[in-house]
Amino acid sequence: MRTQLFSILLAICAINFIAFAQNSIVIKGSVRPSAPISVVGQKSMITGTENGIFEAWIFPYQICHGFQLWYQNSETPAPIPLSELARDIEVRPEATTITFSHPLFTVRETLFAPVDLPALVALLEVDSYQDMTLIASFLPDMEPMWPAGLGGQYAFWDEKSKAYVISESRRLRNAFIGAPNARALSSPPAHELAQAPSQFAIDFKRANGRSQKFPIIITADFAKRDSARALYEKMLATYSEQLEKTRQYYQRLRNEFLSIETPGEKLNLAFEWAKVALTKGFINNPDLGAGMVAGFGPSGASQRPGFGWFFGGDCFINSFAIAGYGDFSTIRESFRFLQKRQRDDGKMMHELTQAAALIDWFKDFPYGYIHGDTTPYYLVAFWNYLLASGDVDFLRESWLSLKRAYAWSRTTDTDGDGLMENTKAGLGASELGSLREGSGVDIFLASVGVQAWKAMGEMANWMGEKNIATEAERWHRTGLISLEKKFWSNEKQIYNFSITQQGNPNPEVTAWGAFPMTFWQLDSSHAQIMLERLVSSEISTDWGCRMLSNKSSAYEPLAYNNGAVWPFLTGYNLWALFNYGRATAGLQMLRNMAEWTFVDARGYMPEVVSGEYFRPLDTSVPHQLFSSFGYAIGVIRGLLGLEMRSPVGQLAGSPVLRFAPSFPPDWNEVRIRNIRIGKSAFDLRYQRNLGGITLTVERAEGPACTIEFAPQLEAGAEVEQRMPLFIKTGKNAKAQLSVFEGTWIELPREPLQIGQRSQQLRVLSERLEEDRFVFVCEGAGGYSYDVILHSPREVISVNGGELLPSDKADVIRLKFAGLAGEYERREVVVNLER
Numbered sequence: 001m002r003t004q005l006f007s008i009l010l011a012i013c014a015i016n017f018i019a020f021a022q023n024s025i026v027i028k029g030s031v032r033p034s035a036p037i038s039v040v041g042q043k044s045m046i047t048g049t050e051n052g053i054f055e056a057w058i059f060p061y062q063i064c065h066g067f068q069l070w071y072q073n074s075e076t077p078a079p080i081p082l083s084e085l086a087r088d089i090e091v092r093p094e095a096t097t098i099t100f101s102h103p104l105f106t107v108r109e110t111l112f113a114p115v116d117l118p119a120l121v122a123l124l125e126v127d128s129y130q131d132m133t134l135i136a137s138f139l140p141d142m143e144p145m146w147p148a149g150l151g152g153q154y155a156f157w158d159e160k161s162k163a164y165v166i167s168e169s170r171r172l173r174n175a176f177i178g179a180p181n182a183r184a185l186s187s188p189p190a191h192e193l194a195q196a197p198s199q200f201a202i203d204f205k206r207a208n209g210r211s212q213k214f215p216i217i218i219t220a221d222f223a224k225r226d227s228a229r230a231l232y233e234k235m236l237a238t239y240s241e242q243l244e245k246t247r248q249y250y251q252r253l254r255n256e257f258l259s260i261e262t263p264g265e266k267l268n269l270a271f272e273w274a275k276v277a278l279t280k281g282f283i284n285n286p287d288l289g290a291g292m293v294a295g296f297g298p299s300g301a302s303q304r305p306g307f308g309w310f311f312g313g314d315c316f317i318n319s320f321a322i323a324g325y326g327d328f329s330t331i332r333e334s335f336r337f338l339q340k341r342q343r344d345d346g347k348m349m350h351e352l353t354q355a356a357a358l359i360d361w362f363k364d365f366p367y368g369y370i371h372g373d374t375t376p377y378y379l380v381a382f383w384n385y386l387l388a389s390g391d392v393d394f395l396r397e398s399w400l401s402l403k404r405a406y407a408w409s410r411t412t413d414t415d416g417d418g419l420m421e422n423t424k425a426g427l428g429a430s431e432l433g434s435l436r437e438g439s440g441v442d443i444f445l446a447s448v449g450v451q452a453w454k455a456m457g458e459m460a461n462w463m464g465e466k467n468i469a470t471e472a473e474r475w476h477r478t479g480l481i482s483l484e485k486k487f488w489s490n491e492k493q494i495y496n497f498s499i500t501q502q503g504n505p506n507p508e509v510t511a512w513g514a515f516p517m518t519f520w521q522l523d524s525s526h527a528q529i530m531l532e533r534l535v536s537s538e539i540s541t542d543w544g545c546r547m548l549s550n551k552s553s554a555y556e557p558l559a560y561n562n563g564a565v566w567p568f569l570t571g572y573n574l575w576a577l578f579n580y581g582r583a584t585a586g587l588q589m590l591r592n593m594a595e596w597t598f599v600d601a602r603g604y605m606p607e608v609v610s611g612e613y614f615r616p617l618d619t620s621v622p623h624q625l626f627s628s629f630g631y632a633i634g635v636i637r638g639l640l641g642l643e644m645r646s647p648v649g650q651l652a653g654s655p656v657l658r659f660a661p662s663f664p665p666d667w668n669e670v671r672i673r674n675i676r677i678g679k680s681a682f683d684l685r686y687q688r689n690l691g692g693i694t695l696t697v698e699r700a701e702g703p704a705c706t707i708e709f710a711p712q713l714e715a716g717a718e719v720e721q722r723m724p725l726f727i728k729t730g731k732n733a734k735a736q737l738s739v740f741e742g743t744w745i746e747l748p749r750e751p752l753q754i755g756q757r758s759q760q761l762r763v764l765s766e767r768l769e770e771d772r773f774v775f776v777c778e779g780a781g782g783y784s785y786d787v788i789l790h791s792p793r794e795v796i797s798v799n800g801g802e803l804l805p806s807d808k809a810d811v812i813r814l815k816f817a818g819l820a821g822e823y824e825r826r827e828v829v830v831n832l833e834r
Helices: 002-013 225-256 265-279 312-325 328-339 374-389 392-411 443-463 466-487 511-518 524-535 567-579 583-594 625-639
Strands: 027-030 036-040 044-049 054-058 061-073 086-091 096-102 105-112 119-128 132-144 154-158 163-167 174-178 198-204 211-221 259-261 282-285 289-292 439-442 498-500 642-645 656-659 669-677 680-689 692-701 706-709 725-728 734-737 744-746 762-768 772-780 784-790 795-799 802-804 810-815 823-832
Touching: 036 105, 044 119, 054 119, 054 211, 061 105, 061 119, 061 174, 061 211, 105 225, 119 132, 119 198, 119 225, 132 163, 132 174, 163 198, 163 225, 174 225, 198 211, 211 225, 225 265, 259 265, 265 312, 265 583, 265 625, 282 328, 289 312, 289 328, 312 328, 312 374, 312 625, 312 642, 328 374, 328 392, 374 392, 374 443, 374 642, 392 443, 392 466, 439 443, 443 466, 443 511, 511 524, 511 567, 524 567, 524 762, 567 583, 567 625, 583 625, 583 762, 625 642, 642 669, 692 706, 692 725, 725 734, 744 762, 795 802, 810 823
Parallel strands: 656 706
Antiparallel strands: 027 086, 036 044, 044 054, 054 061, 061 132, 086 096, 096 105, 105 119, 119 211, 132 198, 154 163, 163 174, 174 211, 259 669, 282 289, 439 498, 642 656, 669 680, 680 692, 692 734, 706 725, 744 784, 762 772, 772 823, 784 810, 795 823, 802 810
């Protein structure tokens, strides 16, 4: 009967082909054999390379590694790796398809992880001129995630299921890997795993049709073998339905949550993929429950699949982007997961391996609560979630947990200056290297603590706990004063990285200086001075921000905390640049950051990148969630200037959304769909023409909201109305601004190439005076740049550059003749008619 079932399945496979629904965010290209791929569901993962070689995980176990396909036909006396024929790849949120091309056949392998089942599928579509055989080869594992261990693993061929079974001595943990009508090619030893790969063959018979499908199924269950077998059989019968279910799950990210349509197609596409990348981080572990992990990548010999285990700090960081695009349920469940692991004294968990059910993680390993910033970030992130969602019920549910977190955080301020201390709290901005050594309080921990006092004060007010509110507000005021006084160096005109344990400033320039600017915590004039340093070649590369200045004696471009580029830190710098009106530099950085979506693991962003060349470090995790946060937050809080203010933040009245976009003046139209705030959802259409700016509400659902519309305009732009404007979100509601164009510059753009050094022009500052426009910039020696100046006023002359003749625009050519590749600074003065 079972043989008959497989024959029916095979016959069906001969006529049913995958017809992917039209997908506007598919990424297509030629295969780069060593480039990473990431195929993740809530319970399983494939991580490998674009040539089709991968390792398979069903959380929290690695099922196998070195999985690859071989082929043999009449032209090949011995099997040949199919990976050598990998030509094209298509990456979709629900699946990745690799096309292998040979003069006599084409094989399309579609890899997907069902969104909510402990299973994986490699679906083979074979179109061949003649009979051929495909061979699946892999090394079985059944190894738990780091740092747990397991012994007694073995594998055997189950002829009835046409699959290898991987198990262990107690027979509780079982995985099936097989395919209909497969035949075994290897005989593993009875009581241990073989050193050679396990292999099975799939025979393509031309007589059954020129085009046929063969599903390779991987399933597992960690309690009963029969359950793993039942799921294996279910997947054989329903894999196409599971693929469609998975497609629909990710489709909702575009249909239900924030999306953008700007003239920058890569900006739009990268934002969609940032949502996908973050959503895939929500994992459902069979022993621990559902929560947010940090990232995914190959484990090699370490049993550490990237950062595929639970991290509290990463979750709280990422929640700002997730709340911004409106996925409130994922945040709520992720926060609940972490609340269950809150220490008795109130400290929040830093990290938890997915294999924690097999070990005493918090007792035997030092990592569980090692970070000090996680707990205050919990308070800050919860308040941000509350502002966006208006979820007062969850606030009430979480109130005791929040009070305990606040109480613990306050114990780490021993001198009463309102700043948490690394010596008491734990790690903050740096985990290793010279920045960590001797740190008493670093600027990140200090800043997030100060914001935590503000968050707690606001939440306590809503909960009616006036004593806590009054105390927290007082500590917030004290902390703001201390933050500015202790970290600003008037001598060096920078914000120091930290205060040492001896009370001395550590005057390193780091990208962390932008973090307090995201919450407007610093003196505005000092923040502007610091931003010039951060946007300069000292910190900024063409692809993001180094953690540490390249002028530091401790700088090393590959060092994790001492010089490498971090996309998530770049996100804070983006946010700060737009906050403080530096849209030219912000948009350039945002466009560059979008490139990461397409150059490494397609659709995803790497953890950490060289400080000198556009290339991830060899140790970098290719699908790192907080890197995608960095881009998403740059779009939401930076470019769009969206800040959610729900009724809970107002204590009365309707929800309020601040919309302060920093769009280039030549963007004639931008659409923003599915803005969610509380129980309200609406779409906005922004239009700009010679007559001014029009904002239209195109769709509105739920309670009415108030939009505080405050577009950030170019220098010298004149507005007749008083800003901001306030409109209610009724359908077709409009706000109109009469705007007369100002003066602005457009920078040259070149796509980034893997391996290149920084070479782009950087704009450090801009200002419009009475009859001249002045910008300070940096250029690389040996390069020239053509900058387009837009102004309603005629250009008389240019100092520091050459004005080129042009009928359409004023083009200023800047030539830098210094040492090749070395940046030099220049002030350019454009003299304008009065």
